[in-house]
Amino acid sequence: MASKKSQESQRSGAEIVHGAQECYDHSLKLLEELGFPRGVLPLKDLEECGLVRETGFVWMKQKAPYEHFFVETNTLVRYDVEVTAYVEKGKMKKMSGVKSKQLLLWVPIVEMSVEGEKMHFKTPMGIGRSFPITSFMDEEEKEKHLVEVKG
DSSP, X not given: OXXXXXXXXXXXXXXXXXXXXXXXXXXXXXXXXXXXXXXXXOOOSEEEEEEETTTTEEEEEESSOEEEEEGXXXXXXXXXXXXXXXXXXXXXXXEEEEEEEETTEEEEOOEEEEETTEEEEEOTTSOEEEEEGGGGOOHHHHHHHHHHHHO
């Protein structure tokens, strides 16, 4: 019961969006606002998204868990039915619902951040990995990024 009440207080005052297309559009807009590439959270069949601007708490609910293979990083990532985080410009902290397969184990990802040309990911043990930010960009973003870098 306490966790239900705590969950409700976390979501108090939230902007909530329902429906696959509306959630998809909302999540892309939020990722852009925060400075993240569009492809870093490739969630499918979203049903609900929420953002509490006052605290930075966000959540995204999808119909079923989803696994995505990031070809450029050679990494398999699992997204639970609900993914949550506290967000600020360039950073997502206290993440839940995201795991990366490392060797034979699923390792939780609790933080990700953008610094310059790199995306950094951290586990609960504080161990992390970094990849080029372009590994998580869609083709349109990559083209725009190349123009900005060269220009």
